[in-house]
Structures are given as structure tokens and as C-alpha cells.
Amino acid sequence: MAGYVDMSVKPQIYVSQWDFQGSSPQEISFKTGDRFQVLEKSGDWWKAVKLDGHGCQVGKNGHVPYNYLVEEGTVEEQPWFFGEVSRNEAVSMLMKEGNQTGSFLVRISGKKEFLYALSVRAQDTVKHFRIMQNSKGKYYLNNVIPFPDLNHLISAYHEKNVSQGLILTTPCAKNEPVAYDLSPVPLDEWERPKEEFTLTRKLGSGNFSDVYEGCWNGRVQIKVAIKTIKQGVTNTEIFIKETAFLKTLRHRNLLSLYAICSVGDPYYIVTELLPKGDLLKYLRGIEEDEVKVDGLMDIAVQVAEGMRYLESKKCIHRDLAARNILLSQNNICKIADFGMARIIKDDYYVTMSKEIPFKWTAPEAIGFGRYTIKSDVWSFGILLHEIMSLGMIPYPEIQNGKLLQFLKQGHRLQAPPRNCSKKLYDLMLDCWNENPHKRPSFEELKAKLESLANYDLTDASPKQP
Ligand SMILES: Nc1ncnc2c1ncn2[C@@H]1O[C@H](COP(=O)(O)OP(=O)(O)O)[C@@H](O)[C@H]1O
Numbered sequence: 001m002a003g004y005v006d007m008s009v010k011p012q013i014y015v016s017q018w019d020f021q022g023s024s025p026q027e028i029s030f031k032t033g034d035r036f037q038v039l040e041k042s043g044d045w046w047k048a049v050k051l052d053g054h055g056c057q058v059g060k061n062g063h064v065p066y067n068y069l070v071e072e073g074t075v076e077e078q079p080w081f082f083g084e085v086s087r088n089e090a091v092s093m094l095m096k097e098g099n100q101t102g103s104f105l106v107r108i109s110g111k112k113e114f115l116y117a118l119s120v121r122a123q124d125t126v127k128h129f130r131i132m133q134n135s136k137g138k139y140y141l142n143n144v145i146p147f148p149d150l151n152h153l154i155s156a157y158h159e160k161n162v163s164q165g166l167i168l169t170t171p172c173a174k175n176e177p178v179a180y181d182l183s184p185v186p187l188d189e190w191e192r193p194k195e196e197f198t199l200t201r202k203l204g205s206g207n208f209s210d211v212y213e214g215c216w217n218g219r220v221q222i223k224v225a226i227k228t229i230k231q232g233v234t235n236t237e238i239f240i241k242e243t244a245f246l247k248t249l250r251h252r253n254l255l256s257l258y259a260i261c262s263v264g265d266p267y268y269i270v271t272e273l274l275p276k277g278d279l280l281k282y283l284r285g286i287e288e289d290e291v292k293v294d295g296l297m298d299i300a301v302q303v304a305e306g307m308r309y310l311e312s313k314k315c316i317h318r319d320l321a322a323r324n325i326l327l328s329q330n331n332i333c334k335i336a337d338f339g340m341a342r343i344i345k346d347d348y349y350v351t352m353s354k355e356i357p358f359k360w361t362a363p364e365a366i367g368f369g370r371y372t373i374k375s376d377v378w379s380f381g382i383l384l385h386e387i388m389s390l391g392m393i394p395y396p397e398i399q400n401g402k403l404l405q406f407l408k409q410g411h412r413l414q415a416p417p418r419n420c421s422k423k424l425y426d427l428m429l430d431c432w433n434e435n436p437h438k439r440p441s442f443e444e445l446k447a448k449l450e451s452l453a454n455y456d457l458t459d460a461s462p463k464q465p
């Protein structure tokens with residue numbers, strides 16, 4: 001087989017959807033419509049070279065932000081195709097100014113039964129439809145009319161009703177990606193001088209740190225979150241662990257790290273800013289009469305997805321709780337606060353450290369300091385309870401010192417007073433199985449939560465005119 005070349009692998013050509021002004025020597029500037037051959041996809045910045053009208057390379061190789069580009073000739077090129085956005089995100093985007101009844105988008109649902117979903121604004125609500133595929137690979141919204149591809153399906157429903165009186169009009173307005181959605185990963189600029197940052201307002205504080213809103217006056221002027229950590233023996237250790245850990249992870253449901261300053265006291269960890277703040281505050285701000293169980297379930301699914309990613313990376317978080325989940329403007333949940341997280345080699349991590357969030361921690365971790373991904377599953381169960389109870393404190397009547405005994409006697413948190421089906425409470429109880437091996441994995445949890453969520457309602461069999 002020597003000398004065999006696989007001719008089936010075509011170079012991947014991408015087209016830019018927006019203008020981009022590169023500012024470091026390795027970043028390529030480009031205009032909307034420019035074409036690229038992508039040479040290497042790693043992290044947020046892809047190695048690429050620009051092409052001219054004849055497909056010849058222009059200039060040197062460099063780095064381009066992945067989220068400005070779409071693959072040529074694919075459905076991604078369509079203005080209505082939004083890729084992997086959650087149902088909740090779709091709702092917040094469609095409800096924004098600039099959209100009206102009939103504005104729509106197609107998103108990847110991430111489900112086995114149907115790959116794509118169509119979300120359409122109908123006055124003050126958003127309706128969601130499953131896009132099914134038949135055995136011949138054709139797409140349909142209802143069994144009657146299959147279409148060869150998504151383009152045909154979408155064009156047809158500009159004239160036919162998707163549901164009573166509702167037709168598709170214009171694609172949902174898309175936000176231009178911003179440079180600070182990106183990490184400087186391949187550019188190797190993690191360590192930055194402190195002078196580049198100004199702290200503007202305190203956002204919160206925890207055991208070892210204060211967190212501020214701030215400004216990064218570096219390569220671009222952007223708002224960021226800055227976690228300041230006081231130096232000290234343990235704190236140095238925490239700092240190094242937290243940043244080393246964050247640098248290796250990238251996922252839409254995890255907080256992204258931009259930079260660190262490790263010179264002088266205090267240290268800085270600079271991350272993306274999530275102005276909506278933490279999930280606990282958000283839950284406690286919801287009025288009882290405006291609870292949307294759908295929205296709560298969507299949050300749970302997103303956290304499970306972020307944890308599934310951590311699970312796949314052999315990481316344990318050890319401090320999973322609503323106070324450590326942050327919310328973006330479009331209700332994307334991001335797992336944050338990796339101060340206690342560890343990468344594990346032997347499936348477990350043992351520590352006798354007493355600084356633990358007792359009420360979120362599994363009995364084997366409280367008792368024997370034994371942490372595994374299954375002790376995170378226990379904490380996830382408590383977090384589910386926080387979500388469905390809108391931020392109730394777990395076991396308010398029990399002191400930390402008495403908790404282990406209480407759990408050993410077989411007691412568990414009661415079902416949340418409202419919003420929680422029997423099946424969902426059973427899932428919490430599964431997370432709190434005394435035997436860690438009998439608790440579900442995050443992969444299973446995500447799948448179960450999705451099936452419970454009735455995630456995509458289909459406004460079934462719309463009547464055709
Ligand atoms: N990136 C961020 N954007 C907005 N608020 C944040 C951000 N990071 C942290 N916070 C706020 O600060 C609080 C403490 O942050 P956290 O990382 O959990 O620190 P600690 O390790 O001290 O608990 C969070 O609960 C949240 O309210």
C-alpha cells in the first residue's frame with residue numbers, strides 16, 4: 001500500500017460570514033465572503049490560508065477564529081441555520097427585537113429520534129417542531145410531505161402553514177460573533193501583565209477569592225470577569241490547579257478561561273463575563289407564578305451535558321452546586337469554579353481536606369474523602385433539587401456535623417414542593433444511591449432528563465391549507 005494517497009479527502013473550504021480585523025501577527029484579517037482552506041482545527045483558532053477566486057492560496061498561513069466561518073456548500077451557509085443552540089437559547093434569540101411572527105431558525109437538536117428542530121416565533125411565544133427524517137433520508141415536519149433536504153423544506157413552509165396560520169418569514173437575526181467569545185488558545189498568551197486589566201465592580205465572593213467585573217484593555221477592549229485570589233501557601237496551590245485545569249477544557253457548558261496574571265499579589269484568573277450571574281441567584285429571583293418547568297429542565301440538561309464532557313475527560317469537579325453555575329444572556333449554563341476540581345488517574349481521588357460543601361457532598365466523600373465522578377453525580381442530584389425547588393437550601397434543619405449520620409440512616413431530601421414529577425424525583429434518588437456504582441452516569445442522566453423534559457413539543461400534524 002506504499003505511496004497510496006486517499007483522493008476522497010477533499011480540502012475543507014470555509015467561507016467567512018463576517019468581517020474580522022486580526023490584531024496579532026498570527027491572526028488573518030478578512031472580509032465577509034472570503035474563502036479559506038482550513039489546515040488544522042484545534043481549539044477556537046483554526047490554522048488556515050486564504051484563497052483567491054481560482055482557489056489558489058494567498059499569503060501565509062495564519063489563525064482564524066472558528067466561529068466566523070462556515071463550511072462551503074453545506075447547510076451551515078444558510079442564514080437560518082444556527083447549529084447547536086438549545087431550545088431555550090432559540091427562544092431568547094427569537095424573542096429579541098428585530099424578529100417578528102414567522103421569524104425562524106433551524107437548530108441541531110442533539111437527539112437520536114430527530115436531528116434537527118425548527119423554532120418559529122408566533123407573536124409572544126416560540127413554537128418548536130421536530131424535523132423528522134424518513135427511511136429514504138427525506139425530511140418532513142409531518143408525514144404527508146417529505147422534502148429532499150432542509151432547503152426545500154424551509155422554502156416550502158414560506159408558503160404553507162407550519163401550524164395554523166403560521167408561515168415562515170425571515171431568518172432569526174444573528175448576532176455577529178465577538179472576538180472575546182474566543183480564547184487565545186494557540187496564541188500562547190495566557191500570562192498577561194496586570195496593567196492590562198481594570199476592576200470595575202464586585203460580582204461575588206467565595207472562600208478563597210473575590211470576583212469582579214472588569215475590563216481587558218489588551219488586544220481588544222472587552223468586559224471580562226476577574227477572580228482575584230490572595231496569595232498564600234494553599235492559595236498558590238489552588239491557583240495553579242484551577243488554571244492548569246481550565247486551560248485543558250473547552251466546551252460551551254464550561255466557563256472559558258482567557259488569561260491569568262500570576263505575578264504579584266493577588267493573582268488574577270480572567271474568564272468570560274456572564275452578566276446574568278450565578279444560577280442560585282437566578283432561581284431565587286423567579287416568581288412562583290412565572291415558573292416555566294421547561295426552562296428549568298433545559299438548565300438541568302445543559303449542566304448534565306457539561307458534566308458529561310468532564311466525565312469524558314476524566315475530571316471531577318467536587319463543588320457542583322447552583323452557586324457555581326453561571327448563566328449567559330441567552331440562558332446558556334456554564335459550569336464554573338474549578339477551585340476543587342481534579343483530573344483523576346485511578347477513577348478516584350482521596351483527600352481528607354475538611355473544606356467541603358457538606359450538603360452537596362456524597363457520603364463516601366464526607367466520610368472517607370473518596371471522590372469519583374459518581375460523587376459528582378450525588379452533587380448533581382442536590383443541584384437538580386436546587387433547580388426544581390427554585391434555590392431552596394438543602395436540609396435546612398440539619399447541621400453539617402449531623403449530616404452523615406442522617407444520610408446513613410437512609411434519609412434523603414424530600415421531593416421539591418412543586419414543579420417536580422415523580423419520575424424526576426426518582427432520578428434524584430438514583431443520584432443519591434448509597435452505592436456509588438449504582439448511581440447513573442452523566443451520559444445516562446442527560447438522556448433521561450431529555451426524555452422527561454418533553455423537550456421538543458411538536459405542534460403535531462399541522463393542517464395544510
Ligand atoms: N465569570 C463570571 N461572571 C459573572 N459572575 C461571576 C463569574 N465568576 C464568578 N461570578 C460570581 O462570583 C461568585 C463566586 O465565584 P466562584 O468562582 O464560585 O468563586 P469561589 O471559588 O470563591 O467560590 C459566583 O457565585 C458568581 O456569583
Ligand SMILES: [Mg+2]
Nearest residue numbers: 206323324337
Ligand atoms: Mg464558588
